[in-house]
Amino acid sequence: MSEEKIRLLNQLDRRSFLTLCAQISAALGMSSAMVPKIAEAIEKAARRPSVVWLHFQECTGDSEAFIRSTSPSTAELVLDILSIDYHETIMAAAGDQAEENLKKAITENRGKYIAICEGALPTATPPGPAGKKGDYLTIGGRTGLDIAKEVCGGAFAVICVGNCSSYGGVQAQRPNPTGAMGVGEALGISTVNIPGCPHNPVNSIATVVNYLLLGSLPALDKHGRPKFAYEKRIHDQCTRRAHFDAGQFVQEWGSEEAKKGYCLYKMGCKGPQTYHNCNIVRYNDHTGWPIGAGHGCVGCSEPAFWDRMSPFYGRLEGVEVPFGGVEATADKIGMTLVGAAGVGAAVHAAYTMGKKRSDDDKGGEDK
Amino acid sequence: MGDDFESVVVDDEYKLVRVRTPFVCLLHWVIVASVITLCVTGLYVGSPILMFGTGEPYDAFVMAKTRFVHFVTASVLLTALLLRLYHSFSPSTRRDIYEILPTPSNISGALHLMWFYLTGKGRHEHYRYLNPLGGISVFLMICLFALETTTGFALYSQQANHISWGWALWFPSLMGRIFGGMPGVRLLHHLGMYCLLSLVVVHVYMKVYVSIVFKEADIVSIISGHKLFRRDVIAQY
Ligand code: HEM
Numbered sequence A: 001m002s003e004e005k006i007r008l009l010n011q012l013d014r015r016s017f018l019t020l021c022a023q024i025s026a027a028l029g030m031s032s033a034m035v036p037k038i039a040e041a042i043e044k045a046a047r048r049p050s051v052v053w054l055h056f057q058e059c060t061g062d063s064e065a066f067i068r069s070t071s072p073s074t075a076e077l078v079l080d081i082l083s084i085d086y087h088e089t090i091m092a093a094a095g096d097q098a099e100e101n102l103k104k105a106i107t108e109n110r111g112k113y114i115a116i117c118e119g120a121l122p123t124a125t126p127p128g129p130a131g132k133k134g135d136y137l138t139i140g141g142r143t144g145l146d147i148a149k150e151v152c153g154g155a156f157a158v159i160c161v162g163n164c165s166s167y168g169g170v171q172a173q174r175p176n177p178t179g180a181m182g183v184g185e186a187l188g189i190s191t192v193n194i195p196g197c198p199h200n201p202v203n204s205i206a207t208v209v210n211y212l213l214l215g216s217l218p219a220l221d222k223h224g225r226p227k228f229a230y231e232k233r234i235h236d237q238c239t240r241r242a243h244f245d246a247g248q249f250v251q252e253w254g255s256e257e258a259k260k261g262y263c264l265y266k267m268g269c270k271g272p273q274t275y276h277n278c279n280i281v282r283y284n285d286h287t288g289w290p291i292g293a294g295h296g297c298v299g300c301s302e303p304a305f306w307d308r309m310s311p312f313y314g315r316l317e318g319v320e321v322p323f324g325g326v327e328a329t330a331d332k333i334g335m336t337l338v339g340a341a342g343v344g345a346a347v348h349a350a351y352t353m354g355k356k357r358s359d360d361d362k363g364g365e366d367k
Numbered sequence B: 001m002g003d004d005f006e007s008v009v010v011d012d013e014y015k016l017v018r019v020r021t022p023f024v025c026l027l028h029w030v031i032v033a034s035v036i037t038l039c040v041t042g043l044y045v046g047s048p049i050l051m052f053g054t055g056e057p058y059d060a061f062v063m064a065k066t067r068f069v070h071f072v073t074a075s076v077l078l079t080a081l082l083l084r085l086y087h088s089f090s091p092s093t094r095r096d097i098y099e100i101l102p103t104p105s106n107i108s109g110a111l112h113l114m115w116f117y118l119t120g121k122g123r124h125e126h127y128r129y130l131n132p133l134g135g136i137s138v139f140l141m142i143c144l145f146a147l148e149t150t151t152g153f154a155l156y157s158q159q160a161n162h163i164s165w166g167w168a169l170w171f172p173s174l175m176g177r178i179f180g181g182m183p184g185v186r187l188l189h190h191l192g193m194y195c196l197l198s199l200v201v202v203h204v205y206m207k208v209y210v211s212i213v214f215k216e217a218d219i220v221s222i223i224s225g226h227k228l229f230r231r232d233v234i235a236q237y
């Protein structure tokens, strides 16, 4: 550890360090008895895991969430828990020097560093003769795909923070002009995904601490998400759930029901389809989360949520009608179907009744 | 076809023929009752508009109760369907699965019947059991039942992540993969209801129509298990 780091480490406030450890143990579902052990593991880690943080197609929201977490503060995060050797937004180096740092980090710690990815990888080839696969993202003259391949290939583990690096995010929404994909899908590797928009830094740090503590990555679900954070459904731990069960729903924005904090199901809340612990861990220094603030869940921790969870303010997707390409809602289609069947039956009945009357002298039963 | 059903003489012209066991009749009405219950509760779950009493949680638990009824009825429906399917296949009962499957002869029979119903041209055979058109519509209904139960249980197992049954874990993911995520599953579950309902409209209309026009007590056959046949027709069997 460098002189500089040790000096800063000594300045750390013990209380906030232990607060962090407590939060991590809670997120991991461990008892408070584990807090000292977590603190010990972090303090004793001979060399804090080297972290290379890559940016692809993204809005830096995940870095932003990371930096804004006040407990632990950024300084604590960077110096106490992780040794972040490359991070385009917060590192001091720039240009060639930055590229140098990256090279150094991935060669010196080959097979041991953790690659954290933020943002999706474009995989399409731009039109025109000069277009190369993945050209929609070029950093320092290399495509994002190229960099990702090299850096993730040599990493001990790849952690994807945010929905974009996990599953492609908004840029992978139909029609997806740049062929954006999650890192795991684009490279064909398995990654630890911490989706969310943004990710919750507590979950990301807890994943790393799990590694420090146990030497392994946490158990993952079928979408590559750590189970400790993504095993439970928003709807099942929602503070408005009693209103759902009671049949109390917000019918309109800005209404009396909305003021009363009724359930947002009819306003398009996707809590019933979404697995995340944002309602327990919460955002912004654990002060709030979307449904708490009065907005329905949009399913930001689920694959392809821009396509699949939309409309964000309606409960069911519009259905594309094959002829004419109009979007109709499920109910309209359904009513039309049932209506058509009913009308068909009525018309047929009227027709046969009329026909029967005219056929009557022919002894019509056998018709 | 087996002669294992007794025939009851009614009068010189008509004869009552047993076409179903009482158990199959009972299953039909259990299925009807559960489908109606599922549609009503499902529609409420999809679009909760009513509020009872003060609407406060201590006073009313409308949504929770409605969903509870939906889920219990779902199990009743599934059980009845499985029993009914067993009946269709079981060697100890009449295997009516051949009347239901869309075999080429059933399809052409159904097309002939459809042509007959629409234009009045052609011949209307007397069918002791399901006619080919009825068979096809039952086949479509069974497909929709399969859709409703698979998507329904996939949705159900989402909230059941505390259950350690294996299927509760792979089932939603399988469904999700097929139908484009749980919202897609939900949408299909919702649309499936309307498709089923339109078939039911046609089904009921056809039964009423056939009962009135051909005077064969077709509807009675699903209640008492007997169908009324003219003697000259029965000679065919
Ligand atoms: C004829 C059969 C059925 C019909 C017509 C039916 C109808 C519906 C409808 C209309 C909805 C509302 C969908 C929405 O807009 O969100 C629904 C929801 C649901 N149904 Fe069914 N359903 C049927 C069978 C089943 C079965 C067999 C199950 C199995 C357990 C099931 C489980 C569910 C579940 C879990 C939901 C979601 C409830 C929630 O979000 O709280 N359904 N059903």
Ligand code: HEM
Binding pocket: B024, B027, B028, B031, B032, B035, B036, B084, B128, B129, B130, B131, B134, B138, B141, B200, B203, B204, B207, B208, B218, B219, B220, B221, B222
């Ligand atoms: C939700 C509504 C309904 C469903 C899902 C349904 C389903 C079925 C199915 C699957 C069959 C064939 C299998 C069997 O023999 O059990 C059938 C037969 C039959 N159903 Fe229904 N049914 C419904 C409503 C009704 C109603 C309201 C009536 C009365 C008007 C009715 C009258 C009949 C009759 C008469 C048959 C016997 C057909 C024949 O032997 O030709 N059904 N139904």
Ligand code: SF4
Binding pocket: A234, A235, A236, A238, A239, A240, A241, A242, A244, A262, A263, A264, A265, A269, A270, A271, A272, A291, A296, A297
């Ligand atoms: S607000 Fe959303 S997550 Fe909360 S109870 Fe209502 S539907 Fe479920």
Ligand code: SF4
Binding pocket: A196, A197, A234, A274, A275, A276, A278, A279, A289, A290, A291, A296, A297, A298, A299, A300, A301
């Ligand atoms: S409420 Fe839903 S959309 Fe909002 S942060 Fe939580 S999981 Fe994401």
